[in-house]
Amino acid sequence: MVPVVKRAxxxxxxxxxxxxxxxxxxxxxxxxxxxxxxxxxxxELSGQKHIATLMASHAGLVGVEAIHTRAATxxxxxxxxxxxxxxxxxxxxxxxxMGVELMSAGPPPERALTMALDAQREIPNGLTMVEANAQxxxxxxxxxxxxxxxxxxxxxxxxxxxxxxxxxxxxxxxxATRVVxxxxxxxxxxxxxxxxxxxxxxxxxxxxAGRAPGVHPSLVRVLASAVATDRFAVxxxxxxxxxxxxxxxASQAYKQARITRREIDFFELHDAFSIMACLQxxxxxxxxxxxxxxxxxxxxxxxxxxxxxxxxxxxxxxxHPIGASGLYQVAEMVLQMRGxxxxxxxxxxxxxxxxxxxxxxxxxxxxxxxx
Amino acid sequence: MVPVVKRAxxxxxxxxxxxxxxxxxxxxxxxxxxxxxxxxxxxELSGQKHIATLMASHAGLVGVEAIHTRAATxxxxxxxxxxxxxxxxxxxxxxxxMGVELMSAGPPPERALTMALDAQREIPNGLTMVEANAQxxxxxxxxxxxxxxxxxxxxxxxxxxxxxxxxxxxxxxxxATRVVxxxxxxxxxxxxxxxxxxxxxxxxxxxxAGRAPGVHPSLVRVLASAVATDRFAVxxxxxxxxxxxxxxxASQAYKQARITRREIDFFELHDAFSIMACLQxxxxxxxxxxxxxxxxxxxxxxxxxxxxxxxxxxxxxxxHPIGASGLYQVAEMVLQMRGxxxxxxxxxxxxxxxxxxxxxxxxxxxxxxxx
Numbered sequence: 001m002v003p004v005v006k007r008a009x010x011x012x013x014x015x016x017x018x019x020x021x022x023x024x025x026x027x028x029x030x031x032x033x034x035x036x037x038x039x040x041x042x043x044e045l046s047g048q049k050h051i052a053t054l055m056a057s058h059a060g061l062v063g064v065e066a067i068h069t070r071a072a073t074x075x076x077x078x079x080x081x082x083x084x085x086x087x088x089x090x091x092x093x094x095x096x097x098m099g100v101e102l103m104s105a106g107p108p109p110e111r112a113l114t115m116a117l118d119a120q121r122e123i124p125n126g127l128t129m130v131e132a133n134a135q136x137x138x139x140x141x142x143x144x145x146x147x148x149x150x151x152x153x154x155x156x157x158x159x160x161x162x163x164x165x166x167x168x169x170x171x172x173x174x175x176a177t178r179v180v181x182x183x184x185x186x187x188x189x190x191x192x193x194x195x196x197x198x199x200x201x202x203x204x205x206x207x208x209a210g211r212a213p214g215v216h217p218s219l220v221r222v223l224a225s226a227v228a229t230d231r232f233a234v235x236x237x238x239x240x241x242x243x244x245x246x247x248x249x250a251s252q253a254y255k256q257a258r259i260t261r262r263e264i265d266f267f268e269l270h271d272a273f274s275i276m277a278c279l280q281x282x283x284x285x286x287x288x289x290x291x292x293x294x295x296x297x298x299x300x301x302x303x304x305x306x307x308x309x310x311x312x313x314x315x316x317x318x319x320h321p322i323g324a325s326g327l328y329q330v331a332e333m334v335l336q337m338r339g340x341x342x343x344x345x346x347x348x349x350x351x352x353x354x355x356x357x358x359x360x361x362x363x364x365x366x367x368x369x370x371x
Numbered sequence: 372m373v374p375v376v377k378r379a380x381x382x383x384x385x386x387x388x389x390x391x392x393x394x395x396x397x398x399x400x401x402x403x404x405x406x407x408x409x410x411x412x413x414x415e416l417s418g419q420k421h422i423a424t425l426m427a428s429h430a431g432l433v434g435v436e437a438i439h440t441r442a443a444t445x446x447x448x449x450x451x452x453x454x455x456x457x458x459x460x461x462x463x464x465x466x467x468x469m470g471v472e473l474m475s476a477g478p479p480p481e482r483a484l485t486m487a488l489d490a491q492r493e494i495p496n497g498l499t500m501v502e503a504n505a506q507x508x509x510x511x512x513x514x515x516x517x518x519x520x521x522x523x524x525x526x527x528x529x530x531x532x533x534x535x536x537x538x539x540x541x542x543x544x545x546x547a548t549r550v551v552x553x554x555x556x557x558x559x560x561x562x563x564x565x566x567x568x569x570x571x572x573x574x575x576x577x578x579x580a581g582r583a584p585g586v587h588p589s590l591v592r593v594l595a596s597a598v599a600t601d602r603f604a605v606x607x608x609x610x611x612x613x614x615x616x617x618x619x620x621a622s623q624a625y626k627q628a629r630i631t632r633r634e635i636d637f638f639e640l641h642d643a644f645s646i647m648a649c650l651q652x653x654x655x656x657x658x659x660x661x662x663x664x665x666x667x668x669x670x671x672x673x674x675x676x677x678x679x680x681x682x683x684x685x686x687x688x689x690x691h692p693i694g695a696s697g698l699y700q701v702a703e704m705v706l707q708m709r710g711x712x713x714x715x716x717x718x719x720x721x722x723x724x725x726x727x728x729x730x731x732x733x734x735x736x737x738x739x740x741x742x
Contacts, residue, residue, distance in 0.1 A: 011491065034598075043414045047494065049486040050443035050603075053734045057603035063619060065598035066734060067449045068441040072421035078438045082453055089459035091596065115420040120382065123418065225462065227405075227436035232421075232428035248434060363424045363437060 001202040001331050004169040004319035007104040008199035012046045016100035017059040019201035019324075023096060027205045027216050034065035034092045036083050038076035038099035039323035041113070045106035055098065065092065072116035073129070073272065075099065076326030077356030077365035080204065084225040084367075087206045098203035099324035109197055113322070116359040118233045129272075130194065132234055132360040134186040137275040140241055141188060144290040148188050152176035153296035154274040155192040155316055161303065162313030164343035169198050169319035192316075193274040200321030202328045218338050223351075224256035224368035234360050243276075245364035246283035246355060253353070253366040261285045264368070265348040266308040266336065268329040270357040272315045280355055281307075284366075303346055311336060312344055326356035326365065333369050372573040372702050375540040375690035378475040379570035383417045387471035388430040390572035390695075394467060398576045398587050405436035405463045407454050409447035409470035410694035412484070416477035426469065436463065443487035444500070444643065446470065447697025448727030448736035451575065455596040455738075458577045469574035470695035480568055484693070487730040489604045501565065503605060503731040504644040505557040511612055511646060512559060515661040519559050523547035524667035525645040526563035526687055532674065533684030535714035540569050540690035563687075564645040571692030573699045589709050594722075595627035595739035605731050614647075616735035617654035617726060624724070624737040632656045635739070636719040637679040637707065639700040641728040642686045651726055652680075655737075674717055682707060683715055697727035697736065704740050 002008075002018045010018070016037070024030065037052035048054065052066035069078040076099030086092035103109045114128045122132075141148055156176055162168035174192060182191035209221055228248035231237050237244065254261055261284060271277035278292035286307055287295050300306040312318055312332045315325055333352040335341045352369045373379075373389045381389070387408070395401065408423035419425065423437035440449040447470030457463035474480045485499045493503075512519055527547055533539035545563060553562035580592055599619035602608050608615065625632055632655060642648035649663035657678055658666050671677040683689050683703045686696055704723040706712045723740045 013491070040420065043483075043486065046490060047486055048490040049411065049441065049483070050488075050730055050733065052442065053600045053729065054489070054603045056600055057607075062602055063599055063616075066442070066600045067452065067598070069453075070420065070439040070441065071423065071437070081438065082440075082456070085453070085456045085460045085462060088462055089456045091456060091459055112414075112420070115414065115418055117421075118425070119417060119419040120384070227438070228434055229424045229427055229437045231433055232425045236428075245434075358424065359421055362421065 001167050001328055002200055003167040004198050004200040004321055006169065006198055008102060012042055012048065012100065012102040012105065013054055013058040015102055015199060015201045016055040016098060019098055019100065019203040020055065020059040020096065023203035023205050029094065029205065031061055032064060032094040032096040032205060034086055034095045035061060036079040036095065036097050037068050038079035038326060039068065039101060040070060040072060040075045041101060041103065041109055041322060044112035045109060046102060071363040072358035073322050074326055074356040074358035074363055074365055075323040080326060080330055080367065081225055081227055081365055083206045084222055087208055093207065095206045096203055097206070097327060098201065099327040100201035101321040101323040102199050103197045103321060104199050121233050129360065130186050130189065133273040133275055134189040136240060136360065137188050140275060146293060149180045150293045150297050151193065151274045151278065152179040153299065153301065154271060154277050155179045157296065157301050158271060158310045158314040158316035161311055161344055162317035165312040165318060168313040168317055169196060170313070170317040189273065195272045195315040195320035198319040198321050200319060200324045200328065202324050202331050204327060204330050204334065220334055220337050220369045221371060222367060223370045224253035224366065226252035226256060226366045228252065229363045230361060232362060241279060243279045243283040243361040245361060246280050249364045249366040250284040253368050257368045257370065259351060263351050264307065264353045265351050266311055266346055268311065268333055268354040269309050270315060270355050271310055272320055276357065277309065303344065308346055311346060312341065329354040329356060330367065337369065372538050372699055373571055374538040375569050375571040375692055377540065377569055379473060383413055383419065383471065383473040383476065384425055384429040386473055386570060386572045387426040387469060390469055390471065390574040391426065391430040391467065394574035394576050400465065400576065402432055403435060403465040403467040403576060405457055405466045406432060407450040407466065407468050408439050409450035409697060410439065410472060411441060411443060411446045412472060412474065412480055412693060415483035416480060417473060442734045443729035444693050445697055445727040445729035445734055445736055446694040451697055451701055451738065452596055452598055452736055454577045455593055458579055464578065466577045467574055468577065468698060469572065470698040471572035472692035472694040473570050474568045474692060475570050492604050500731065501557050501560065504646055505560040507611060507731065508559050508646040517664060520551045521664045521668050522564065522645045522649065523550040524670065524672065525642060525648050526550045528667065528672050529642060529681045529685040529687035532682055532715055533688035536683040536689060539684040539688055540567060541688040560644065566643045566686040566691035569690040569692050571690060571695045571699065573695050573702050575698060575701050575705065591705055591708050591740045592742060593738060594741040595624035595737065597623035597627060597737045599623065600734045601732060603733060612650060614650045614654040614732040616732060617651050620735045620737040621655040624739050628739045628741065630722060634722050635678065635724045636722050637682055637717055639682065639704055639725040640680050641726050642681055643691055647728065648680065674715065679717055682717060683712065700725040700727060701738065708740065
């Protein structure tokens with residue numbers, strides 16, 4: 001993982017190459033057979049397509065298979081998914097999934113980010129990713145009669161965990177008062193309900209189970225890889241607060257891993273917005289509908305709680321370099337499982353789950369790691 | 372396959388949905404488990420990202436796995452590759468690979484197409500896809516002392532085959548004189564050396580070998596799926612005329628299929644430019660270096676020749692709706708193998724090979740189909 005920053009002093013290709021080289025060094029390998037790259041915004045922000053082959057070539061992996069994968073804000077998880085399929089197929093021996101996003105380059109990223117939504121039916125009405133999440137939060141607060149202040153611990157937890165993560169963007173604590181009083185971004189969303197625009201890149205290497213081709217002694221296992229999608233336009237969903245794709249892909253993942261959700265030790269979720277974290281906790285069955293915020297308020301999501309989330313800062317405070325986030329999540333889970341999370345180390349890390357979300361709950365990837 | 376046209380009277384999503392529904396109808400299926408979508412230009416031309424889930428939702432495949440795959444001008448082949456990996460992994464039972472491109476929408480596509488090249492080192496110098504191919508052709512003509520007129524049969528063959536393909540864009544014959552006298556696009560490339568800007572969509576369905584989940588009685592087998600890449604900037608390649616990624620992925624594919632190139636009955640290659648068709652014939656071993664044009668001149672590439680190419684018009688005359696082309700190629704090979712190619716039917720179709728190229732020979736996918 002490259003440290004997440006507001007403005008990386010390097011180009012898109014250098015940023016990606018750093019993550020590639022870091023992953024190779026960690027594994028004790030010189031090369032891989034395939035490179036799957038997640039990136040959402042380089043077209044608009046760096047004027048560059050054909051990203052995967054560019055990265056392979058620039059990082060010295062000339063010749064390897066290279067494919068660019070996308071699922072909007074879950075593009076990094078899409079790369080991980082394809083790497084899982086590639087290795088599971090037996091066709092690819094060593095696959096790298098890398099995600100990279102340079103959001104500080106080019107024009108402001110908002111317009112390109114919005115293109116995760118429906119260009120015919122949502123964008124012309126002024127919907128943006130921020131606005132879509134604001135609407136979900138407003139609906140939630142009204143339907144369940146919850147005060148927004150009760151979401152504060154999502155940000156408090158994320159920032160607390162980021163303080164001791166050297167790769168996190170926001171390494172300062174915030175308290176609930178500061179969160180609740182932060183400026184309104186789009187009613188009712190406040191600043192601390194939202195993840196930041198930033199630069200980053202992360203990569204992981206996959207190999208067939210039971211093989212350890214490099215030097216790293218401690219390989220974790222992918223127990224489940226599941227993807228589900230929902231109706232594309234939010235307004236078409238019977239219940240926009242249900243995040244049906246999260247429910248469905250989590251349910252498939254539990255089945256694949258042959259576990260129940262109660263066995264999950266920690267959960268790196270897609271806290272791009274506090275409301276999305278809350279809705280995921282509900283969709284995955286960790287909380288009843290309308291009760292997800294309680295897991296924050298009661299501290300269950302803290303490192304010492306029942307289901308730690310965002311254990312190294314999450315999208316909120318480690319940062320959300322869009323196409324890279326899905327791979328930061330996986331790489332951070334591996335750190336925790338190896339016992340290398342330093343001051344952020346959890347006590348129980350045997351079963352880790354991550355979810356990455358493309359659009360406003362539209363495409364959801366769920367992965368479970370274990371031993 | 373949706374017929375290729377200059378300007379489809381429908382939206383991007385409708386175009387994609389037509390191919391999805393046509394493939395489902397052909398297979399006698401109601402749905403698939405995963406949809407992998409190739410598309411290169413929708414960001415700029417339709418203001419839309421998150422294409423795969425949009426297509427799934429719009430086509431009535433709500434819930435399925437959906438991932439957008441890209442490799443510049445080979446994005447459709449990338450979707451096919453990922454579908455192959457998905458089914459081979461055992462994780463996905465029924466996978467659809469769909470490619471769609473609506474090039475008539477939005478601004479002119481040239482700028483977005485150029486982004487297949489290096490945004491730091493090639494585009495600022497004025498290089499475009501057309502210019503890159505013009506340089507390759509100029510180098511070829513000089514190095515081998517060949518007259519450009521000797522490439523004419525690449526276009527003659529493609530147009531001849533398109534006349535009787537109801538889904539082709541250019542359904543008129545051309546003769547060598549017309550090709551040789553057509554206007555210069557970028558010295559030495561002439562109009563008939565280049566494939567057209569157009570709209571199209573095509574899809575194929577993959578299932579595990581030996582299973583026939585739908586009603587279609589005649590399933591072909593994917594015998595090989597290989598991908599290779601080259602140094603990203605053309606100027607960095609020891610020999611820009613070698614198309615090393617084509618050589619390498621073809622060589623891997625022959626090995627996977629356990630065949631020699633002599634057994635290939637026909638070859639749907641990436642004739643986006645006549646020079647690229649010539650270089651591929653050489654890179655794949657069908658002609659000696661500097662001799663690829665002879666296969667055109669001597670009629671070996673014709674339907675009755677030793678190695679028919681572009682048998683339903685190819686990128687040149689069926690058309691090159693960028694992200695869809697890789698899937699037109701596969702779908703056309705299946706037509707030939709099933710004996711459903713009508714007036715274009717080849718005599719021998721047991722082993723079919725296709726190559727799709729991202730950028731100027733940069734990312735090359737090779738697939739071989741058989742029984």
